[in-house]
Amino acid sequence: MFEKLKKKLKRVAERVGKKAAPEAPPEAPPEVPPEAPPETPPEAPVEIPPKAAPEAPPKAPPKVLPREKPVKKVKRAVKRILRKELTPADVDDIVWELQVGLLESDVAVPVTDHVIERVKAGLTGRKLGLREDPKKLADKVLRQAIQEILTTEQKVDLLKVIEAKRAKGEPAVIVFVGINGHGKTTSIAKLTKYLMDRGYKPVLAAADTFRAAGIEQLEIHAERLGVGVIKQKRGADAAAVAYDAIAHAKARGLDVVLVDTAGRMQTDVNLMDEMRKICRVAKPDLTIFVGDALTGNDAVEQARTFDQAVGISGSILCKMDADSRGGAALSITQVTGKPILFLGTGQGYDDLVEFKPEILLNALFGD
Ligand SMILES: Nc1nc2c(ncn2[C@@H]2O[C@H](COP(=O)(O)OP(=O)(O)OP(=O)(O)O)[C@@H](O)[C@H]2O)c(=O)[nH]1
Numbered sequence: 242m243f244e245k246l247k248k249k250l251k252r253v254a255e256r257v258g259k260k261a262a263p264e265a266p267p268e269a270p271p272e273v274p275p276e277a278p279p280e281t282p283p284e285a286p287v288e289i290p291p292k293a294a295p296e297a298p299p300k301a302p303p304k305v306l307p308r309e310k311p312v313k314k315v316k317r318a319v320k321r322i323l324r325k326e327l328t329p330a331d332v333d334d335i336v337w338e339l340q341v342g343l344l345e346s347d348v349a350v351p352v353t354d355h356v357i358e359r360v361k362a363g364l365t366g367r368k369l370g371l372r373e374d375p376k377k378l379a380d381k382v383l384r385q386a387i388q389e390i391l392t393t394e395q396k397v398d399l400l401k402v403i404e405a406k407r408a409k410g411e412p413a414v415i416v417f418v419g420i421n422g423h424g425k426t427t428s429i430a431k432l433t434k435y436l437m438d439r440g441y442k443p444v445l446a447a448a449d450t451f452r453a454a455g456i457e458q459l460e461i462h463a464e465r466l467g468v469g470v471i472k473q474k475r476g477a478d479a480a481a482v483a484y485d486a487i488a489h490a491k492a493r494g495l496d497v498v499l500v501d502t503a504g505r506m507q508t509d510v511n512l513m514d515e516m517r518k519i520c521r522v523a524k525p526d527l528t529i530f531v532g533d534a535l536t537g538n539d540a541v542e543q544a545r546t547f548d549q550a551v552g553i554s555g556s557i558l559c560k561m562d563a564d565s566r567g568g569a570a571l572s573i574t575q576v577t578g579k580p581i582l583f584l585g586t587g588q589g590y591d592d593l594v595e596f597k598p599e600i601l602l603n604a605l606f607g608d
């Protein structure tokens with residue numbers, strides 16, 4: 242995951258190290274010469290009190306050194322402890338590269354701007370102590386900026402939502418929306434397994450009545466997983482299928498209804514209207530946008546449009562196993578203000594990972 246972005250972030254950390262390094266070479270030489278000629282005869286005698294050691298004039302020069310020594314030692318130590326302060330120009334230089342790296346990794350512009358702003362604030366004017374590793378400082382500042390981006394005010398706890406409905410004797414209804422081929426049906430199958438593994442009883446609603454193969458695909462997963470599917474014929478009213486599935490779940494005391502819907506482009510007015518209708522009828526507890534990480538910034542724009550259309554609760558980002566850039570994962574949360582709930586990491590039923598910011602942070606900054 243994120244190999245490219247990871248490399249770029251590493252380079253930024255290295256550059257911080259270089260910029261923060263003390264500029265020792267130009268300052269070092271002037272210090273040595275004044276001290277160097279210890280035998281300068283005119284100065285030495287002045288410094289020596291005549292009573293000190295009359296019989297040892299050659300020892301005079303060493304007495305000059307001890308007096309200056311502590312000051313120079315301290316100076317030298319301070320210089321080593323206080324490395325060069327990072328000036329705004331240094332930081333601009335560093336963040337320019339970061340900015341290019343983030344944009345190349347398909348991180349959305351406002352998100353890139355946010356990271357840059359935070360990194361600038363974190364680095365400008367910073368002096369590093371002797372024991373402080375500039376790479377670690379850069380990592381810390383970058384990590385914090387990215388963590389902020391991945392943390393939303395709105396939190397969604399899927400299992401708590403299900404439990405709350407269960408307590409009322411009702412099934413939780415989850416509708417999955419998104420573009421064609423981005424992973425809705427596969428994610429529903431994975432989530433079915435995830436819920437069954439935790440003791441919940443789901444039922445699937447084949448509300449993708451647009452594509453004949455859509456119903457069939459869901460049925461195949463359902464059969465493999467040993468879970469029921471509520472379906473109608475191709476072309477049937479998708480909202481009606483969702484309604485039937487909810488009624489079925491209520492009648493059977495099932496815990497969750499997972500509603501599969503047809504893939505649609507956000508520009509397709511009719512299909513977007515149909516999706517609104519499904520949501521009006523099903524009154525979902527959660528509406529999950531399923532995005533394809535490989536589409537980068539497009540996934541982010543799509544999430545925003547679907548959010549505007551039906552109000553998404555959060556996202557599942559699929560195909561993370563194939564995404565080397567990582568931009569969508571960073572951007573989608575900030576752009577929509579809604580959390581990522583799961584990451585799809587493959588085609589198997591168990592390739593679903595509960596999202597935590599640490600997963601991305603470790604992928605980006607881990608060794
Ligand atoms: N590598 C990988 N492939 C995935 C992942 N999620 C889904 N896929 C694959 O992506 C393809 C499309 O997935 P679907 O689940 O059919 O997508 P969809 O959104 O339901 O598509 P429509 O029904 O056409 O709207 C399938 O071949 C899946 O196996 C994932 O996390 N990783």
Ligand SMILES: [Mg+2]
Pocket residue numbers: 425426427449455501502504
């Ligand atoms: Mg599908």
